[in-house]
Amino acid sequence: MAKGEKxxxxxxxxxxxxKKYKMYKIDGDTIKRERSCPRCGAGVFLMKADNRLYCGKCHYTEFLKR
Ligand SMILES: [Zn+2]
Incomplete structure (x- = not known):
């Protein structure tokens, strides 16, 4: 038997x-930086939904203007 291939x-x-380090550098259409939750403070980021930002921790929702 040949031992050429492993x-x-x-x-x-x-x-x-x-990817965690890329949270601060997002070159999207609208958001270039993850927004942190005004209630929870820095460190808790808002999740981007269709046209709003949502905090999964305190359910804070911020609507985006178009
Ligand atoms: Zn929050």
């Missing part, structure tokens, strides 16, 4: 920077 293990690839 099977089972994939070659190690360098992982890109964690």
């Amino acid at each position: 099977k089972g293990k994939k070659p190690h690839k360098n992982k890109p920077t964690s």
Whole structure:
């Protein structure tokens, strides 16, 4: 048997920077920076919905103007 090919293990690839660090740099159409919740304070980010921002912690909702 030839031992040329190794099977089972994939070659190690360098992982890109964690997505958590990209939270502050989002080049979207409307939001370029994650908004933090005014109630919960910095650290709790608002989740972007269709046309509003939503805090999953205190349910604060901020509507986006178009
Ligand atoms: Zn909140």
